Amino acid sequence: MGLSSDDGVMQSTARQVGVEHLLPSPEPVRLLDEHGTQVLPSSARRDYVMPTPERLRAVWRAMVIGRRLDAQSTALTKQGRLAVYPSARGQEACQVAPVLSLGPGDWLFPTYRESMALFTRGIDEVEVLSLLRGDRHCGYDPMRHRTAAQCTPLATQLPHAAGAAYGMKRRGEDGVALAFVGDGGTSEGDFHEGLNFAAVFGAPVVFFVQNNNYAISVPLSKQTKAPSLAYKGIGYGISSEQVDGNDAAAVLSVMDVALAHCRSGNGPFLIEAHTYRMEAHTNADDATRYRTGEEVSTWISRDPVTRLEAWLRERGVIDDETVAAVQAEAEEQAASLRDRMHDDATLRPMSLFDNVFATPTPQVRAAEAMVRAESEAGEQA
């Protein structure tokens, strides 16, 4: 800070602000240990309080259902009903807790990994999966659900979130945009542009990095030399945190802090959640080519669902009966999903011309007429 501009010689960009408030905690924030025993987040830099048992029960329930629907979706690929499915098994706490922490005015910007998050958001499962079945690029109405179309080009959704959040701020709404991205995605240019624009515009965005250690086969060690992905926020002046992404209580608590930060006009917030995907990248991937069985099994003991379940049982919030009831509910939803996915949707090829433009152009109309004529000729032949 020694350089100052008032000597008229040297100009400095050094700002007289500390960085303490931006820094993530030295260890991932944790409220439940691997056995589901409550622990004090003693090294945490901010105040994280244990969410209420009711909220945690809701998170647990959505995780149980989400996991079941996720497994059902993978099974649907084997039955030829889905072209591909990127599973989020093992990442349930990250998929569910952030979504349930949102308020009614908030927006969600998901990637291809977020099917479970979208189920949790209350979007019809078949609408969600129509992308992966190959019926539609986005099966739901983004405006109705305040949920953008799932993005496949990595990190491209982040500038969108920055713009949408900036738009909400300009309109005087108190909405926040929650934007998901993976550890690999943090290397893309749009990750950096999205963070920087959100920071400069003071846009209320929670950037939620699910660090599951892999970008397909490439491990995090080949992705970055940053001490933690949470440090990537600091250079942009964004308050950042890291959390045990398999501890749903901690994820919910950190999300609460992040949302409050955004709603109080402090600009964006970055969260790195340490987690692990238990399945391969998608059903089409062979994970044994790049990671060992031992590595995978160390993560079994960190399972997000059993951990929270243990705490809820210990507190007497749930018991065998509740667990059985929620599992039955999950089975029922999986069965319904299975049935509905086995029903082939009627596809209308001519609909492909419907929405190329808001107002169709003569060229689109001409192409449509040509295809219509071809198909009519084909029917007559």
Place this chain on the structure above:
Amino acid sequence: MSAMTSVQRLTLAKGLNQGLRKAMEDDPKVVLMGEDVGKLGGVFRITEGLQKDFGEDRVIDTPLAESGIVGTAVGLALRGYRPVVEIQFDGFIYPAFDQIVSQVAKLHARSLGHLKLPMVIRVPFGGGIGAVEHHSESNEAYFAHTAGLRVVAVSDPADAYWMIQQAIRSDDPVMFYEPKRRYHERAEVELDEAAEAPLPLHRARVTREGTDVTLLAYGPTVKTCLQAAEAAAAEGKSLEVVDLRSLSPLDLDTITTSVKKTGRAVTVHEAATFLGMGAELAALVQRECFHHLEAPVLRVGGYNIPYPPSRFEEEFLPGLDRVLDAVDESLAY
């Protein structure tokens, strides 16, 4: 300004500026964003004075990152804004290419029409200003090739004034190409409050009538073609000049009506002819006007090489001589 009732002589740059001003007055959801568009008024001064009058919230100096600018504009559009993005120079649009072709162009179709993207991406384009590399490119064909984008190019001050307003009112994304070497050309523009746009956004215009050969041009080469027609007239040849104005969609009616009348067509643009707009025009014209054609459709354009250092521009850009040579070739067929 709003009380202005008369016809004024404006430059193309000023026409754009006045059109932007009018659009911003008409609709508070219109926001301008880009590099240096605020205090400076843009490197070409197209947004001059607008930040002063509409404030920093309406004319936003963004961080320097084209993908971020376009991506953020997408988000603003999702929340009901009508962003007008300025790309500083043609050659710097490429960092935003992914956002434009993968996101801007597709979101409406992808969301089955639920998401509208009423945004305009302004691109000063073309050469002839003696610039260093990356400042003289004509990349319109990349975007015209992309379904979901509307692509237009202005050639004169009145069109600049009207077409920018029409583009901003479009519920579809519009790539708006501005011929930077014509920014300072002047012409009369009707600025009356009650005046209406002389033509819809996607209509071509017969700028000069003729009977022997049709010249199809847009942006900077419209003037080149008008000069060629003038020179040809002195030799007794009658050239018709069609300003396409819209590259996607194309106004095929105006184009084919002209070519059916003259029986000959020459396309003229700065972009390389290989897979350029001229290639599409030639294909469509031969399909639609086959029995009227007296000669093959000929193409005049940039060579298929990187845009050259500025001291070679004269040779590279399609000028009068090359246009007239093509006309002669067509007539001598």
